[in-house]
Each structure stands twice: as C-alpha cells, then as structure tokens.
Amino acid sequence: MAWLCSRTVLQTCRRQFFRNAVYSKDKTLPDPLDLATGLEKRELLAAAAGNFDPYHMKAIEIVRDSTKESPNLVPSAFKSRIVGCICEEDTAHVNWMWLHDGHPRRCECGHWFKLTEVAPLG
Amino acid sequence: MKKNFPFFLVKNSPWPIIMSFNLMNLLISIILWIYLKNIFLFMFMIINIIMIKSLWFRDIIRESTFQGNHTYYIKLMLKFSMIMFIISELFFFISFFWTFFHSSISPSIEINMMWPPKMIKIFNYTEIPLLNTFTLITSGFFITLSHLYFLNNNLSKSIKMLLFTILMGLYFSMIQMIEYKNSYFCINDSIYGSIFFLSTSFHGIHVMIGTFMLMISYIRMYNKHFSLIHHINFELSIWYWHFVDVIWLFLYLFYYTLI
Numbered sequence: 205m206a207w208l209c210s211r212t213v214l215q216t217c218r219r220q221f222f223r224n225a226v227y228s229k230d231k232t233l234p235d236p237l238d239l240a241t242g243l244e245k246r247e248l249l250a251a252a253a254g255n256f257d258p259y260h261m262k263a264i265e266i267v268r269d270s271t272k273e274s275p276n277l278v279p280s281a282f283k284s285r286i287v288g289c290i291c292e293e294d295t296a297h298v299n300w301m302w303l304h305d306g307h308p309r310r311c312e313c314g315h316w317f318k319l320t321e322v323a324p325l326g
Numbered sequence: 327m328k329k330n331f332p333f334f335l336v337k338n339s340p341w342p343i344i345m346s347f348n349l350m351n352l353l354i355s356i357i358l359w360i361y362l363k364n365i366f367l368f369m370f371m372i373i374n375i376i377m378i379k380s381l382w383f384r385d386i387i388r389e390s391t392f393q394g395n396h397t398y399y400i401k402l403m404l405k406f407s408m409i410m411f412i413i414s415e416l417f418f419f420i421s422f423f424w425t426f427f428h429s430s431i432s433p434s435i436e437i438n439m440m441w442p443p444k445m446i447k448i449f450n451y452t453e454i455p456l457l458n459t460f461t462l463i464t465s466g467f468f469i470t471l472s473h474l475y476f477l478n479n480n481l482s483k484s485i486k487m488l489l490f491t492i493l494m495g496l497y498f499s500m501i502q503m504i505e506y507k508n509s510y511f512c513i514n515d516s517i518y519g520s521i522f523f524l525s526t527s528f529h530g531i532h533v534m535i536g537t538f539m540l541m542i543s544y545i546r547m548y549n550k551h552f553s554l555i556h557h558i559n560f561e562l563s564i565w566y567w568h569f570v571d572v573i574w575l576f577l578y579l580f581y582y583t584l585i
Contacts, residue, residue, distance in 0.1 A: 213340040219385055221392030228550060231482045236553040242394025244556070247332070259330055281330035326329035 243326045250325065258325045266315055275308045275316035281324035287317055332399040334389070341382040348374050376538075383542055390558075391551045401558055408562045412569050415532070419573050422525040423580065429517045430585065436516075441585060443518050447510040451582040454505045458498055459578050462533075465494035466571045469540075469564055476560065481547065488544050491567070495537035502530050522581060529573055536570045539563040 228234070240248050250258035260279040266289075270276050278287055283305045288298040291313030303309055308318040348371060355367035390396040396404070430441045437443035449455060472487035506523075513523040543560040546552060552560060 213344070216338040216340045217381065217385060219337070219388040219393065221388050223392060232479045233476070233481050234550050234553050236555045239391075239550075239553040240394055240556065241392065243329070243332075244394040244397050247397050259332055261332075281328055324328040324330035 246325050260322060268315075270316040272308055272310070272316055275318040277320045278303055278317050279322040280305075280319050281322055285319060289313065289315055289317070291315065332397040334395040334397070334400050336389075339382070339385060341378055341385065345375070345378050345382070348378060379538075387546065387551065390556075391546075396556070396558070401556070404558055404562070408565060412565060415569065416573075419525070419528070419576075422521065422528065423576070426521050426525065426580065429521065437518070441518070443516040446515060446518050448518075448585065449505065449509070449582060451578070454501055454508075455578055455582045458501060458505075459574065461494050461498045461501070462571050462574050465491045465498070466568060468494065469567055473560070473564055476547075476552075476557065477554070479554065481550075485544065485547055488540065488547065492537055492540050492544060495533055495540065495567075498533055499530060499537070502526070502533075525577060525581065529570070529577055532570045532573070536563065536567045539566060 237245065237248055237252070247258055250256075260281075264276065264278065266276045267274075278285060280303075285303050286300055287303045287309075288300050289311040290298055291311060299311055299313070301309065301311065303317050303319050305319050305321070308316055310316050352368070352371040352375065355371045359365050359368045429437075433439050433441045433443070442448050468487050468490045472484045472491060475481075475484035475487060506527075511519045511522075513519050539559075540563050543552075543563045546559055
C-alpha cells in the first residue's frame with residue numbers, strides 16, 4: 205500500500221520540461237519572447253504577427269445576404285464547432301447549433317454557415 | 327492532441343490531497359500541543375506543510391515558466407482569483423474586528439464594564455507596536471521601489487530592494503515574537519487577551535506567508551524566471567504584502583492606540 209501510494213505520488217508530480225544550464229550574467233530582465241515557451245510563445249508570436257485572436261474566439265460579423273454557395277465562414281481547428289447566431293441585430297438571445305465539417309448549415313433565420321479549417325495554435 | 331484554446335487543463339497532482347491530510351494532522355497536533363504541552367508533532371507538521379507547499383509551487387513554476395502553459399487568459403484569471411482570495415481574507419479579518427468592536431464598544435459586566443478589562447495591562451503603543459508599523463510601512467515602500475526598478479528593467483536593484491523587504495518581514499515577525507514574550511497578559515486573560523492574540527497572531531501568520539511568497543519571487547527573480555510581461559508571482563506577492571500591511575495599520579489603530 206505504501207509503495208502504491210508513493211508510486212502514485214511520484215508519477216503524478218512529474219512535469220516534462222527542458223532547461224538550459226547556462227546562466228546569463230546580464231543585469232537586466234530576459235526578453236519576454238526569449239523567456240516564453242510553449243503555448244505562451246505561440247500566442248506572443250501570433251500577436252507579433254498582428255493576430256490578436258489566435259484561437260478564433262471572438263465574434264464574427266456575418267454577411268446579411270449569405271446563401272448556400274457563399275456562406276459565412278466559421279474558422280475551426282476541429283471537425284465540428286458550436287455556432288451561436290444572433291439572427292437580427294436587436295435579438296436578445298443567441299440561437300446555438302452544431303456545425304460539422306463539409307456540411308454548410310442554415311440557421312432558422314436564413315443565415316448560412318460553413319466550417320473552414322484553420323491550424324490549431326497549440 | 328490538437329489544442330486550440332487559451333485555457334490550461336491541469337494534470338493530476340498529488341499535492342492537494344496530501345496537503346489536506348497534513349492540515350487535518352496539523353489541527354490535531356495543535357490540540358496535542360495545547361493539552362499535552364507537546365510541540366514536537368506541531369513543528370513536524372509545519373515542516374511537512376512547508377515541504378508540500380514548496381513542491382506544489384515547484385510544479386506550478388514548471389507548468390508556467392518551463393512549459394509555457396500560462397497564456398494571457400490564464401494570467402488574467404490568476405489575477406482575478408487573487409483578488410477574490412484577498413477579498414475573502416479581508417472578510418476573515420473583518421470577523422475578528424467585529425468581535426473586537428462588539429466587546430470593546432459596550433464592555434459587558436463580566437469584564438467590569440471597562441475596556442481594556444480590569445487588571446489588564448496593555449502595551450504602550452509608542453514602543454514596539456510603533457516600530458512594527460514603521461517596519462511594515464518601510465517594507466511597503468521598498469517593495470514598491472523594487473517593482474519600479476523591475477518595470478524599468480533594472481534587475482539587480484530590484485533584487486536588492488526585494489531582499490530589504492524580505493528582511494523587514496522577518497524583522498517584523500521577530501519583534502512581534504519579542505512583544506508576545508514580554509506581554510503582561512496571555513490568551514486566556516479575558517476577552518481582551520483572546521481577541522488580541524487571535525487577531526495579531528493571525529496577522530503574524532499572514533506576514534510569514536507573505537514573506538514566504540516574496541522569498542519565492544526573490545529566488546525566481548534571481549534565476550531570471552520573470553520577464554516584463556510575465557511576472558505574476560511577483561505582482562501577486564506585492565498585492566498580498568500590501569494587503570497584510572493595510573491590515574496591520576487597522577490593527578495598530580484599533581487594538582493598540584484607540585482603546
């Protein structure tokens with residue numbers, strides 16, 4: 205039992221990382237982009253390239269006269285995404301629906317949506 | 327696995343459950359300390375908790391600095407949760423102040439209807455408590471200076487100022503201990519002794535925790551874990567330190583001077 209407990213502890217407290225043994229003698233702070241790693245660094249690089257919404261989480265302004273042939277494009281890194289449509293400008297609620305890859309879908313109000321694939325950040 | 331969201335899904339960690347077991351053991355060891363006058367188990371549990379806390383912090387440092395999991399949203403949420411934590415701590419101290427005012431503004435017949443109660447010789451507020459106040463305010467000044475130097479990209483001066491702050495925190499704890507040893511009343515001397523020692527010692531524990539947090543920021547600053555846009559540990563330690571500082575001002579005002 206003790207062995208089981210200690211093994212669980214030792215296995216769950218592992219975190220993989222790499223670090224450098226070289227120590228900088230600078231009296232100033234490290235550069236933010238040099239210090240950052242992983243997802244944080246990708247986010248900073250995207251911001252440096254002018255993309256402040258790298259996860260595509262912000263609302264998209266839809267085209268009012270969309271058809272099946274020219275739908276509103278919804279970016280997604282996955283096969284499906286939940287879309288919330290604010291049908292009229294002064295609507296007080298959001299109509300939610302699933303949108304799947306390769307199948308353009310129409311909201312009840314008439315707006316068309318289609319999934320476009322984008323590369324994931326992480 | 328593809329990941330396209332700014333949130334950080336934490337991995338399994340053994341520390342929360344081990345910490346909770348140790349906190350329970352700590353409470354039991356306090357009972358042993360009070361009733362059997364045996365401090366050994368209490369000290370053992372305190373050392374255990376410091377070790378677990380250090381390992382937990384080590385994991386968080388690895389997740390943030392070395393794995394880069396703390397994105398902009400995570401940093402924002404950490405700041406919000408620290409604000410929530412400090413507000414809850416504030417209300418924790420408000421409960422003590424409530425007890426104090428309840429007992430002091432209209433003293434009951436059991437304590438001779440006077441405040442401080444009869445036969446209680448209180449501290450002179452111009453001696454050690456005033457020194458404590460100066461120490462904490464000066465440490466607040468030095469931590470602000472440290473933050474200023476940090477934001478001006480002057481790491482060596484920032485480290486020095488942070489060291490002064492930590493030393494002042496330790497000095498505060500030390501003179502607080504001297505004050506406790508020289509007090510004329512103890513925790514079971516009427517409501518005054520109870521509420522005085524409860525409040526000031528909880529404040530003392532918070533000072534120690536704040537000093538611990540500042541020490542961790544000191545080590546991380548020395549190892550260059552911080553950059554201009556990512557120094558959450560340092561920033562939140564500063565917030566906590568200022569919070570402790572403000573609590574002491576109120577304690578000094580109401581517990582020492584205005585009675």
